[in-house]
Amino acid sequence: MKAAAVFSDNMVLQRNRNIRVFGTCSKNEKIITVRIPELESFARAVVKDGRWEAVLPPRKEYSSCTLEISCGAVKKVFHNVAIGEVWLAGGQSNMEFELQHERKGAAALASCYSENVRFYYTPKCSILGDELEQAEKESCWRTPSPDNAKAWSAVGYYFARELSRRLGVTVGIIGCNWGGSSASAWISRDYLSCDKRLSPYLDEYDEAIKGKSDEEMIAEYDEYSTYQWAWEQRMIKFCAENPGAKWDEVLKNCGENRYPGPHSIKNPMRPCGLHETMVKRIAPYTLAGVLWYQGESDDHRPNTYEVLLKLLIENWRDLWKDKELPFMIVQLPMFRYIDDPDTKSWALIREAQENVFKSVKNTGLAVCLDCGELNNIHPTDKSQVAHRLYLQAMSEVYEVITRRDSLPPMYDNFEVIGNAMLIHLTNCEMGLGGKDEHCLDGFEIAGEDGVYYPAKATVRLPYIELRSDKVKMPAAARYKWTNYADVGLFGINDLPLPPFRTDKY
Structure with missing residues (x-):
């Protein structure tokens, strides 16, 4: 009998929810029990096809206890187990970005000893086999220290730190990310093949x-x-x-840059690969929710990203046996390599992410348009991204703040009056703020010919009036519809107005 590698000393279990404990066993091991003696919590596992799973009843937060797993004469005891909040930090390199390289990382590491956060990094192996088994044996939950935390996800750490300080409980982060990965790598083949648009x-x-x-x-x-x-x-x-x-x-x-390499069962970027070697190794560990920072590597197929992300969420909710598992999504920031043309593919990815937020329940959208850098796909300041994910969790999961505080003003609808187009906004009751005199740049309007021209924007809350001498009868408008541009228009809560277009179809 073995517990899954994600169970170790110093682990964090999710409070106030059924706690799933699971692993593998031989065909002769049929009676497996799990208990937390300090809390008088006990469950007998269901054993099937070489796997076992026990479900402990919900418990409130607890700073340190033990988890015991027994099978016959064999007993495994895990120590210093906390019960608090558990979040998965998923995605690609910007979620993977290590705290030691983050802009404020040195100061964060110097003071991390006192923070009530813990971290488990899902082993990164591209193929099932001995290497993965050895990596899992060496993996474990870690408490914060400058040496332990230096390779933790910066976004994950800052999010956990802020959440722990606010809620007063231990927060655990499960890192499950890989730089350069498409969302297609994190989804099962059954789900990826169920929609022809993703073929x-x-x-x-x-x-x-x-x-x-x-x-x-x-x-x-x-x-x-x-x-x-x-x-x-x-x-x-x-x-x-x-x-x-x-x-x-x-x-x-x-010489030639051959990344990402040949299609292969060993290439971690292959479709469904990381679902097999990482996601399934930690599911269904009970979570409060998922932090998702990804989309950059799907910009070559932006028109199907909405479908892909929705299926990923559905797939993971099924795998975690939680049809309401929260997903907090980072909307991609501004970015473009200086020598690249503006394909507007990132604008389409941002739109897809917002559409998922608006159409899939229990999701959040951390609008991070202003958190990008020209010519640097890995912005070094991750604290703002983490804070905006925290705001989403506070409003969408914990419900201790409202969307007035967690979301920026957002496009709602439009109307045309004469030669002007009125862009109606939501969540703008407190007003708008500008970074400088160019804060209203980036609005464009077009007539029936579909040719866009820069628009003069005038704020007349709850709408923004757009006009252009070159467009006598406006038919469509858009804002910051580009891979990269300066961002200057914000809500009073300092969150940027996200990009939009009125002619989506």
């Missing part, structure tokens, strides 16, 4: 590996990994010696 993800992969044995695919990926590691060392050295170098100069001097 390119699987079709491209299946076609690429057709006729190849597992051994061939592993060998190809290992060769790529060796090459790519050497390439990255050359790239780092060249960029350090040539700050500000253009990308074509990097390629000319360092």
Whole structure:
């Protein structure tokens, strides 16, 4: 009998909800019990097909107790177990971004000893096997110290710190993220294949590996990994010696960048791969909710991201046996590489994220439009992103603040009067604020021909009036419909007006 690797000393269990404890067993191990002796909590596990799962009844917050798992003469005891709030920090590199590299990370690490937060990092292995089993044996929940916390998710840590201070309980973060990953990597094949609009993800992969044995695919990926590691060392050295170098100069001097490598059963970016090697290893560990910071690696297929994210949420809720599992979504900030054209793909991803928030229950939207940097896909200040996720949790999950405080003014609808278009906003009762005299830049209007022109914007709450000498009969409008631009228009709560367009279809 074994408990899943996510159960260890120093773990945090979710308060006020059924606590699921699970693992694997042999066919002869049929009676497995779980208990928390200090709280007189007991459950007998259901055993089926080599897996077991017990459900302990809900308990209030508790600072330190033990969890005992017994099977015959075998007993496993976990110590210093806290009962509090547990959140999963999911997504790609901006959620993965380590506290030691964050703008204020050094100060945060120096003072982290006193914070009532803990962290478990789901082992990152691209394929099932001995390497993953060994990584899981070495994994465990950790308490905060400068050495322990340096590689924790900066967003996850800041969120947990603020939440713990507000609620007065231990907050645990389960890191489950991988840089460069598409949402398609985090979803099961059954779910990914159930909507034809998402078929390119699987079709491209299946076609690429057709006729190849597992051994061939592993060998190809290992060769790529060796090459790519050497390439990255050359790239780092060249960029350090040539700050500000253009990308074509990097390629000319360092050779071909082969990332993300060949399609392979060993490539972590493959469809459904991380669902198999990471998500299923920790589910259904009882959670308060999910923090989701992802979308950058799906900008090549932005028109289907809404469908993809909705299916991911449905898939995870099914896996966690919680049809109301909260998802707090980071709306992507402004970003563009300086040499790249403005494809507006990130605007489409942001729109998809907002649509999911508006149409899927128990979701939140952390609007972070102003948290990006030109030419840097990994902004170093993660505290604002974490704070906005915290605000969403406070209003959408814990219900201790209202949306007036957690959301910015947002587009609602429009009307046309003469040669003016009136953009009606919600959540603007307290007014709008501008960063500078250019704060109303970024509005555009178009006539029936669909050609957009910059609009003069005048605030007349609860709407913004748009006009342009070049558009006599406005038919559509949009705001900050771009991958990157300066952001200057905010609500009184300092949250930026999110981008929008009136002609979505």
